[in-house]
Amino acid sequence: MNNNELATALTKMLTLRWSPVAVKLVKPGEKVPEKVTQPSVPLRHCQAITLARRGNSLYMPPSRHACPDGAAIMGLVPMSPKLRSGELYLLFKKLPTIECAQKMIATRQEFEAGTYAATVLAPLEDATFEPDVVIFTMYPEQMMWLMCAASYSTGERHNFHTSGYNSTCADLTVQVMKTQQMNISFGCYGARAISDISDFEAYVSVPFQQLPTLVGALEKLSVKSIPEARRRIYMPPVIDKVACAEPVGGNSVDVRIDSNQCTGCGLCEAFCPEAVIRMVTMDGKQTASASAAEKCCACYTCAGQCPQKAIQLTVR
Numbered sequence: 201m202n203n204n205e206l207a208t209a210l211t212k213m214l215t216l217r218w219s220p221v222a223v224k225l226v227k228p229g230e231k232v233p234e235k236v237t238q239p240s241v242p243l244r245h246c247q248a249i250t251l252a253r254r255g256n257s258l259y260m261p262p263s264r265h266a267c268p269d270g271a272a273i274m275g276l277v278p279m280s281p282k283l284r285s286g287e288l289y290l291l292f293k294k295l296p297t298i299e300c301a302q303k304m305i306a307t308r309q310e311f312e313a314g315t316y317a318a319t320v321l322a323p324l325e326d327a328t329f330e331p332d333v334v335i336f337t338m339y340p341e342q343m344m345w346l347m348c349a350a351s352y353s354t355g356e357r358h359n360f361h362t363s364g365y366n367s368t369c370a371d372l373t374v375q376v377m378k379t380q381q382m383n384i385s386f387g388c389y390g391a392r393a394i395s396d397i398s399d400f401e402a403y404v405s406v407p408f409q410q411l412p413t414l415v416g417a418l419e420k421l422s423v424k425s426i427p428e429a430r431r432r433i434y435m436p437p438v439i440d441k442v443a444c445a446e447p448v449g450g451n452s453v454d455v456r457i458d459s460n461q462c463t464g465c466g467l468c469e470a471f472c473p474e475a476v477i478r479m480v481t482m483d484g485k486q487t488a489s490a491s492a493a494e495k496c497c498a499c500y501t502c503a504g505q506c507p508q509k510a511i512q513l514t515v516r
């Protein structure tokens with residue numbers, strides 16, 4: 201898949217509001233990618249991400265970087281003594297003591313000054329270069345599916361290394377480049393104060409090399425899990441139950457299973473919290489049967505899960 205195909209698939213499956221942003225750090229002497237332009241005014245890295253997710257492709261040498269901290273963290277320029285010592289964090293009242301500031305600085309990832317000569321950013325669909333990382337600005341629900349996709353083939357949980365400081369430079373760019381592991385960030389003082397990220401959005405950064413695997417997993421999740429969760433398949437009956445004057449239960453629920461539709465997959469039996477449904481053999485075929493309907497609590501799990509829509513609940 202090329203950059204455009206990856207961006208199109210991700211945007212469609214995750215219903216992204218913003219383009220994923222391709223970010224590359226250019227080494228000294230390395231050719232500048234095509235179709236990127238220098239912004240007319242210096243920008244912070246977080247602002248450049250904002251512009252890129254809105255369709256702009258940018259080339260950012262040190263002179264175009266407005267944040268000395270971000271530029272130094274990404275190895276474009278030396279760090280100023282006051283930023284290196286942590287003194288500025290105290291002056292901005294972002295941290296209480298020099299010890300806290302120094303600990304925060306010591307535990308973030310940085311590149312040595314001079315490692316890189318520029319940053320380039322573009323909406324992934326337009327990127328003429330292979331990015332180091334791809335940064336998403338997204339809602340928690342979209343982040344959740346990206347996490348599921350990252351766990352899909354391994355089952356592994358994620359350990360994120362993040363803070364409310366140096367969000368897009370340290371936690372989303374350098375951290376991900378160095379570790380080659382996905383990371384999250386909720387933004388930082390600078391990113392929240394100076395870019396257009398909304399209060400309901402946060403960031404995920406993914407090593408570019410992992411993007412095709414994530415897209416493959418999202419395609420699998422899009423068959424059932426994503427559309428079902430987005431349709432809130434369990435929600436309407438729960439609302440009905442809560443709104444009922446009389447508690448639902450006892451003999452008040454009919455659980456009807458259409459044995460002609462049922463393929464015997466067993467999902468309903470596995471999910472039923474009240475052991476109402478059992479798999480039985482009927483005419484030599486495995487089929488679901490509501491053997492203890494009086495115990496049904498009308499949670500709607502079986503009806504929502506059944507891939508055949510074979511289960512119908514009637515609350516009397």
Ligand code: SF4
Nearest residue numbers: 462463465466468506
């Ligand atoms: S989930 Fe549906 S198809 Fe699967 S066993 Fe239950 S009733 Fe049958």
Ligand code: SF4
Nearest residue numbers: 472496497499500502
């Ligand atoms: S509605 Fe809930 S309790 Fe009732 S049969 Fe289905 S899964 Fe079991």
